Amino acid sequence: YRCMKNERLLCKIPGPRTLPLIGNSFHFLLPPNKLFMFLRTLYKIYGGLIRMHAANMWSVGLYNPEDIEKVLSSVRYNDKQGVYKFLHPWLGEGLLTSNGSKWHQRRKLLTPAFHFNILKKYFQTFTEQTEVFLKKVEMEIGNTQTDLLPLISSTTLQIMCETAMGTSMTEEIESVMSKYMNAIEIVGESVVKRMCRAWLIYEPFFNLSKIGRTQKAALSDLHTFTNKIINERKQFLMNIKSYRQENDEIISKKGRLAMLDLLIENEKLGNITVEGIREEVDTFMFEGHDTTATALTFLLMVIANEIEVQEKIYQEMQNIFGESQRSATMQDLSEMSYLECCIKESLRLYPSVPLIARYVTEEVNLSGYTIPAHTNYHIFIYDLHRRADIYPEPERFIPERFLPENCAKRHRYAYIPFSAGPRNCIGQKFAMLEMKSLVSSLLRRFRLEAVTKPSDLQFRTDLVLRTDNQPIYVRFCNRTS
Numbered sequence: 247y248r249c250m251k252n253e254r255l256l257c258k259i260p261g262p263r264t265l266p267l268i269g270n271s272f273h274f275l276l277p278p279n280k281l282f283m284f285l286r287t288l289y290k291i292y293g294g295l296i297r298m299h300a301a302n303m304w305s306v307g308l309y310n311p312e313d314i315e316k317v318l319s320s321v322r323y324n325d326k327q328g329v330y331k332f333l334h335p336w337l338g339e340g341l342l343t344s345n346g347s348k349w350h351q352r353r354k355l356l357t358p359a360f361h362f363n364i365l366k367k368y369f370q371t372f373t374e375q376t377e378v379f380l381k382k383v384e385m386e387i388g389n390t391q392t393d394l395l396p397l398i399s400s401t402t403l404q405i406m407c408e409t410a411m412g413t414s415m416t417e418e419i420e421s422v423m424s425k426y427m428n429a430i431e432i433v434g435e436s437v438v439k440r441m442c443r444a445w446l447i448y449e450p451f452f453n454l455s456k457i458g459r460t461q462k463a464a465l466s467d468l469h470t471f472t473n474k475i476i477n478e479r480k481q482f483l484m485n486i487k488s489y490r491q492e493n494d495e496i497i498s499k500k501g502r503l504a505m506l507d508l509l510i511e512n513e514k515l516g517n518i519t520v521e522g523i524r525e526e527v528d529t530f531m532f533e534g535h536d537t538t539a540t541a542l543t544f545l546l547m548v549i550a551n552e553i554e555v556q557e558k559i560y561q562e563m564q565n566i567f568g569e570s571q572r573s574a575t576m577q578d579l580s581e582m583s584y585l586e587c588c589i590k591e592s593l594r595l596y597p598s599v600p601l602i603a604r605y606v607t608e609e610v611n612l613s614g615y616t617i618p619a620h621t622n623y624h625i626f627i628y629d630l631h632r633r634a635d636i637y638p639e640p641e642r643f644i645p646e647r648f649l650p651e652n653c654a655k656r657h658r659y660a661y662i663p664f665s666a667g668p669r670n671c672i673g674q675k676f677a678m679l680e681m682k683s684l685v686s687s688l689l690r691r692f693r694l695e696a697v698t699k700p701s702d703l704q705f706r707t708d709l710v711l712r713t714d715n716q717p718i719y720v721r722f723c724n725r726t727s
């Protein structure tokens with residue numbers, strides 16, 4: 247009876263037509279690019295609250311900032327099921343995928359690793375890696391186009407290794423890096439397939455399927471990579487005394503406090519297991535590098551297309567640095583207010599994480615509807631950020647939307663590239679510093695010319711915002727030429 251009552255409540259919410267037994271399952275039998283386009287139609291047709299039903303699971307899509315606030319701001323509504331469960335074979339129950347007291351304990355344990363004083367220490371790595379990145383860009387001068395994502399990903403991965411993990415890319419780690427990146431794409435594809443093909447939800451069917459077998463091989467590559475990182479740091483910590491005697495420079499570089507040290511320390515105290523450490527290293531290596539690389543790729547593509555914006559950023563750099571070639575300090579980054587508006591506007595149009603979900607075990611009232619307990623909620627950040635009533639001319643790149651006076655009237659939950667509330671992105675400040683450091687130095691030295699245009703982009707449904715098999719190109723030119 248309760249099931250029928252819940253169904254009656256859910257059926258009152260607008261949503262696409264359902265068929266008996268299978269609900270909306272047939273809508274999801276689409277290739278990832280068409281699925282992305284289908285999901286984009288929902289808000290336009292049905293409005294701010296949308297009901298979907300597939301494989302015995304009900305889901306409500308949220309696009310109204312007030313509803314999103316209600317769900318995201320409460321720890322009681324912060325559980326994750328559904329698609330996040332498909333990530334367990336890779337990320338286990340790390341910070342991104344865990345629930346309840348486990349999530350709470352891990353969040354408390356890891357928060358100090360992203361404190362401002364720790365970020366200040368990481369900043370030295372940002373500066374060093376920015377220089378390495380600029381050398382890679384230098385090599386691209388004269389080429390008619392450069393594929394941005396691979397170039398940027400290797401830098402953001404290196405930064406994660408050196409900061410949070412305290413490990414430089416040894417040859418051994420570098421040799422498995424491309425396999426690691428490739429494996430992330432395979433797992434993303436497999437998660438989306440499981441989301442859309444009801445029969446793949448069940449473990450035995452999935453394990454026997456072709457994609458299940460491909461995922462198994464990819465997981466081995468992913469875990470090989472992260473195990474190497476953990477072992478390298480553990481070895482380093484064990485040898486620390488002899489390192490100090492042998493080479494002071496190495497100790498000062500590799501001895502910077504890392505998030506991984508905090509985890510290893512807590513293993514000794516019995517607060518986390520060896521398996522728990524691997525879960526967090528997998529989680530942070532992925533969340534920390536792929537999201538930032540995606541954000542930077544779209545940002546550089548937009549800047550290459552917006553000549554006036556690019557000149558304004560350059561002017562801001564001139565005002566801060568004049569003719570000096572010195573590296574940026576943290577104080578300099580805090581003065582780059584126009585660049586910050588550009589990063590925010592780019593994350594509005596191209597949020598690295600376009601969709602997030604929650605599983606709520608209690609009844610909730612949203613936009614005048616009663617939503618029964620044990621319902622999944624989906625928040626389509628990509629479409630929320632393109633609501634024309636909140637962002638007039640939503641497809642246009644207008645950094646001034648993020649000037650303080652223009653943000654004041656906007657609902658806090660209308661802009662959530664890093665999610666919001668107690669389960670927001672733990673690496674938000676880290677990511678902003680990293681992006682500002684790389685982009686400001688890049689634009690001081692190089693000019694970007696457009697190759698890929700925003701209108702060329704076609705997306706596919708994935709864990710992060712990805713284009714449908716089309717690389718994103720720009721052309722790098724020297725500033726002086």
Ligand code: HEM
Nearest residue numbers: 341342533534537538541598599602663664665671673677
């Ligand atoms: C531009 C860059 C980034 C964007 C757009 C971004 C976005 C997000 C979003 C939307 C979430 C919520 C996910 C969900 O609820 O399912 C999230 C969570 C998370 N992010 Fe980020 N992120 C970025 C960079 C980073 C970095 C650099 C790190 C680590 C250093 C990081 C670590 C995490 C972790 C561990 C979580 C899970 C937090 C929790 O559930 O308590 N992210 N991020």
